[in-house]
Amino acid sequence: xxxxxxxxxxxxxxxxxxxxxxxxxxxxxxxxxxxxxxxxxxxxxxxxxxxxxxxxxxxxxxxxxxxxxxxxxxxxxxxxxxxxxxxxxxxxxxxxxxxxxxxxxxxxxxxxxxxxxxxxxxxxxxxxxxxxxxxxxxxxxxxxxxxxxxxxxxxxxxxxxxxxxxxxxxxxxxxxxxxxxxxxxxxxxxxxxxxxxxxxxxxxxxxxxxxxxxxxxxxxxxxxxxxxxxxxxxxxxxxxxxxxxxxxxxxxxxxxxxxxxxxxxxxxxxxxxxxxxxxxxxxxxxxxxxxxxxxxxxxxxxxxxxxxxxxxxxxxxxxxxxxxxxxxxxxxxxxxxxxxxxxxxxxxxxxxxxxxxxxxxxxxxxxxxxxxxxxxxxxxxxxxxxxxxxxxxxxxxxxxxxxxxxxxxxxxxxxxxxxxxxxxxxxxxxxxxxxxxxxxxxxxxxxxxxxxxxxxxxxxxxxxxxxxxxxxxxxxxxxxxxxxxxxxxxxxxxxxxxxxxxxxxxxxxxxxxxxxxxxxxxxxxxxxxxxxxxxxxxxxxxxxxxxxxxxxxxxxxxxxxxxxxxxxxxxxxxxxxxxxxxxxxxxxxxxxxxxxxxxxxxxxxxxxxxxxxxxxxxxxxxxxxxxxxxxxxxxxxxxxxxxxxxxxxxxxxxxxxxxxxxxxxxxxxxxxxxxxxxxxxxxxxxxxxxxxxxxxxxxxxxxxxxxxxxxxxxxx
Amino acid sequence: xxxxxxxxxxxxxxxxxxxxxxxxxxxxxxxxxxxxxxxxxxxxxxxxxxxxxxxxxxxxxxxxxxxxxxxxxxxxxxxxxxxxxxxxxxxxxxxxxxxxxxxxxxxxxxxxxxxxxxxxxxxxxxxxxxxxxxxxxxxxxxxxxxxxxxxxxxxxxxxxxxxxxxxxxxxxxxxxxxxxxxxxxxxxxxxxxxxxxxxxxxxxxxxxxxxxxx
Numbered sequence: 001x002x003x004x005x006x007x008x009x010x011x012x013x014x015x016x017x018x019x020x021x022x023x024x025x026x027x028x029x030x031x032x033x034x035x036x037x038x039x040x041x042x043x044x045x046x047x048x049x050x051x052x053x054x055x056x057x058x059x060x061x062x063x064x065x066x067x068x069x070x071x072x073x074x075x076x077x078x079x080x081x082x083x084x085x086x087x088x089x090x091x092x093x094x095x096x097x098x099x100x101x102x103x104x105x106x107x108x109x110x111x112x113x114x115x116x117x118x119x120x121x122x123x124x125x126x127x128x129x130x131x132x133x134x135x136x137x138x139x140x141x142x143x144x145x146x147x148x149x150x151x152x153x154x155x156x157x158x159x160x161x162x163x164x165x166x167x168x169x170x171x172x173x174x175x176x177x178x179x180x181x182x183x184x185x186x187x188x189x190x191x192x193x194x195x196x197x198x199x200x201x202x203x204x205x206x207x208x209x210x211x212x213x214x215x216x217x218x219x220x221x222x223x224x225x226x227x228x229x230x231x232x233x234x235x236x237x238x239x240x241x242x243x244x245x246x247x248x249x250x251x252x253x254x255x256x257x258x259x260x261x262x263x264x265x266x267x268x269x270x271x272x273x274x275x276x277x278x279x280x281x282x283x284x285x286x287x288x289x290x291x292x293x294x295x296x297x298x299x300x301x302x303x304x305x306x307x308x309x310x311x312x313x314x315x316x317x318x319x320x321x322x323x324x325x326x327x328x329x330x331x332x333x334x335x336x337x338x339x340x341x342x343x344x345x346x347x348x349x350x351x352x353x354x355x356x357x358x359x360x361x362x363x364x365x366x367x368x369x370x371x372x373x374x375x376x377x378x379x380x381x382x383x384x385x386x387x388x389x390x391x392x393x394x395x396x397x398x399x400x401x402x403x404x405x406x407x408x409x410x411x412x413x414x415x416x417x418x419x420x421x422x423x424x425x426x427x428x429x430x431x432x433x434x435x436x437x438x439x440x441x442x443x444x445x446x447x448x449x450x451x452x453x454x455x456x457x458x459x460x461x462x463x464x465x466x467x468x469x470x471x472x473x474x475x476x477x478x479x480x481x482x483x484x485x486x487x488x489x490x491x492x493x494x495x496x497x498x499x500x501x502x503x504x505x506x507x508x509x510x511x512x513x514x515x516x517x518x519x520x521x522x523x524x525x526x527x528x529x530x531x532x533x534x535x536x537x538x539x540x541x542x543x544x545x546x547x548x549x550x551x552x553x554x555x556x557x558x559x560x561x562x563x564x565x566x567x568x569x570x571x572x573x574x575x576x577x578x579x580x581x582x583x584x585x586x587x588x589x590x591x592x593x594x595x596x597x598x599x600x601x602x603x604x605x606x607x608x609x610x611x612x613x614x615x616x617x618x619x620x621x622x623x624x625x626x627x628x629x630x631x632x633x634x635x636x637x638x639x640x641x642x643x644x645x646x647x648x649x650x651x652x653x654x655x656x657x658x659x660x661x662x663x664x665x666x667x668x669x670x671x672x673x674x675x676x677x678x679x680x681x682x683x684x685x686x687x688x689x690x691x692x693x694x695x696x697x698x699x700x701x702x703x704x705x706x707x708x709x710x711x712x713x714x715x716x
Numbered sequence: 717x718x719x720x721x722x723x724x725x726x727x728x729x730x731x732x733x734x735x736x737x738x739x740x741x742x743x744x745x746x747x748x749x750x751x752x753x754x755x756x757x758x759x760x761x762x763x764x765x766x767x768x769x770x771x772x773x774x775x776x777x778x779x780x781x782x783x784x785x786x787x788x789x790x791x792x793x794x795x796x797x798x799x800x801x802x803x804x805x806x807x808x809x810x811x812x813x814x815x816x817x818x819x820x821x822x823x824x825x826x827x828x829x830x831x832x833x834x835x836x837x838x839x840x841x842x843x844x845x846x847x848x849x850x851x852x853x854x855x856x857x858x859x860x861x862x863x864x865x866x867x868x869x870x871x872x873x874x875x876x877x878x879x880x881x882x883x884x885x886x887x888x889x890x891x892x893x894x895x896x897x898x899x900x901x902x903x904x905x906x907x908x909x910x911x912x913x914x915x916x917x918x919x920x921x922x923x924x925x926x927x928x929x930x
Contacts, residue, residue, distance in 0.1 A: 012868040012918045021866040024874030025858065025881060027809015027849035034808035067774070121799055122792050189813045189821055189909045190875040239811070239875025240909050272814040469873030469910050614869045614915060621911030646818035646907060653904040657913040
């Protein structure tokens with residue numbers, strides 16, 4: 001592609017700027033809470049103050065009498081959600097999503113017990129504080145380490161074995177260690193929000209923060225027993241999500257119920273504190289790795305155990321041990337995954353789900369092994385490089401991870417790294433280097449594009465897909481510009497609307513591969529239609545506007561559908577990454593400073609260099625937060641988060657982050673789709689936490705196995 | 717907002733209102749202080765529109781200039797500048813990210829200085845000049861900082877962007893953009909969860925080094 005990068009490391013100014021950039025820098029981009037349907041009202045949720053038990057009484061009188069209040073809804077007076085009612089042949093207590101205002105049961109602290117609707121936000125917020133519930137409290141459990149003995153294998157994802165179990169134990173060089181990834185919360189900057197309105201008794205419109213308008217449409221149609229076409233979902237701009245908007249949450253249903261009661265549109269915007277309890281999180285996960293190698297660094301066995309937390313009412317799995325099954329060529333691998341049900345809300349997928357957690361343990365353990373072997377960690381990885389997928393034996397659709405290792409180590413100055421830890425000290429700071437990598441499935445799903453070429457030379461592309469920030473519209477416009485040979489500024493991409501043609505939910509790094517394939521096909525179909533119109537003498541670069549003019553047509557339209565491709569049948573398909581980090585560790589305080597970062601992605605062809613670079617840097621910074629500061633802390637005596645705000649839950653700020661170099665192997669994958677593009681969102685984060693931990697060890701000689709790597713742990 | 721004010725009161729909800737306050741209004745000598753005849757007020761109470769009258773007492777006048785336009789408003793003392801901008805003036809470019817002054821998404825300029833509008837009560841803004849992201853460009857001509865953010869991709873999802881840009885402009889005006897290190901330090905009150913920090917720094921440096929008027 002002529003728009004693609006021709007070097008491995010673009011600068012921030014290179015490539016086409018975002019197609020929606022102007023809207024975003026002028027404040028004109030409208031997010032879900034920013035629409036004003038006639039008669040708009042405000043809903044504020046009141047949450048449970050206990051962690052487990054039952055509501056025995058709920059006093060809503062004061063709230064009802066407060067100025068401007070239109071309704072106070074609890075489990076006692078809420079309209080029934082048809083889809084929440086028990087189904088015939090299904091156990092009434094079957095596990096599943098939390099049913100809001102369904103009964104008196106409390107499953108976690110902060111669970112919505114009421115929604116107060118008023119004519120202004122201030123009045124609703126005040127009135128919500130007046131709702132008083134009385135509870136019958138039961139003993140709760142919220143700590144995974146204290147309850148690991150209660151673990152159970154999730155259905156279908158419990159154990160895996162190839163070769164001999166625990167073969168690592170017989171190896172001459174071996175490591176066995178435990179690793180902790182704490183609860184980490186997505187915390188996108190935009191608070192989750194919804195405006196719900198019943199247009200008629202059986203027609204619902206929502207402006208909702210969601211990563212998939214079609215999924216949300218389907219969920220709401222099911223819950224409220226409506227035909228899908230009677231549910232309209234708008235989500236044109238999404239202020240980040242990282243997984244938190246992959247499913248339909250209780251506050252969305254609460255807003256829809258409230259709108260039904262007050263017969264007016266209801267807006268619900270979660271508070272930042274709600275963001276910790278209401279829209280998922282990366283689950284606290286305990287892991288243990290046993291890994292062994294021969295004296296020349298050939299892996300002989302890996303045993304990877306993991307126990308992750310879930311809620312008492314729903315099983316959430318994310319496969320943290322998968323990375324140990326596939327990242328390295330190793331003849332003997334066995335893994336075990338357990339869930340521990342706690343009195344907390346259900347976790348959900350967060351950027352690099354499963355792999356980010358698993359790669360912290362595996363890539364840390366590999367680093368520990370490299371020191372035993374006195375072998376360069378990059379060399380150890382190269383000696384166990386998987387040429388084919390170790391799990392399935394299938395060939396990879398493409399894999400250039402070895403080139404990524406080379407690019408990254410050259411760029412960071414890996415040759416300056418000393419194998420002996422704690423030996424380089426400058427001005428009171430230990431200096432060290434570390435690396436860690438990962439993989440994530442390269443997925444592709446079916447998608448449909450409507451493409452309309454107008455007589456004025458403009459092209460309109462339409463898809464229901466959401467864009468939570470990576471720049472989907474920008475990448476799609478670039479694909480169409482390339483395929484049709486027209487300027488990008490003539491192309492408009494419409495998205496985030498459930499009435500538009502089908503697209504998968506934006507998740508799993510699959511959007512460009514999936515929707516991009518449909519754009520590619522729509523352009524090919526459109527071109528063919530033009531060539532047919534032109535008849536004899538049609539060229540490969542038809543003059544579209546002339547053909548329309550000659551034919552007397554105002555426009556030409558195609559609707560093109562692509563499936564998920566069949567590459568997965570024959571190939572193992574993944575994106576790969578490796579992160580190299582140089583850190584400074586303060587000898588007196590244990591403070592870790594990130595000095596230099598080089599992230600290398602092997603994600604096929606890069607479609608949009610500017611936004612791809614930003615996406616990789618963004619993922620890297622998410623990984624640095626996971627490594628150094630992020631942890632949602634529960635006071636287990638009360639089962640309540642105690643750092644549920646941005647002052648106490650630290651995410652990286654500008655001062656924490658140096659320039660980060662994003663490098664791309666940029667070689668097309670010949671299988672996944674005609675563009676050769678694979679996903680990059682997850683791999684940008686996966687492996688980063690281990691890279692930092694490994695660098696901290698190389699600098700200071702202190703191995704930290706429980707994230708985040710805070711100064712107290714470095715000094716301990 | 718026009719739509720909301722024009723919407724008829726919800727009768728069912730009015731019926732459950734606090735009767736003590738209704739009685740207070742019926743009996744209050746305060747009524748003589750307003751240009752209402754007692755008869756009108758009593759009739760108003762009987763018609764269950766006393767809450768609207770009470771709301772008048774609870775509100776305070778606010779006159780401020782927003783993006784060059786004078787706004788004469790009547791606001792509750794507890795309403796924040798952020799919520800007044802977003803909910804009453806439909807200036808939704810200013811974002812709510814935490815409502816606690818911890819994230820910077822709500823940054824606006826008051827008399828040229830950056831502040832967190834979520835930590836600022838509207839009634840404190842009498843006579844002040846507010847600039848929001850909507851007022852930064854000169855018509856269709858973007859502010860140099862807006863141009864630089866587009867060029868250097870100083871955002872992904874765009875939600876923190878208005879706050880970042882308002883902060884970035886102030887950062888240069890304050891004289892706090894003299895080095896990469898200084899920019900990072902003085903931009904650390906604006907969180908970007910997508911992780912656009914290096915690009916934001918590049919954008920600010922370009923504007924600063926370009927010597928353009930900000």
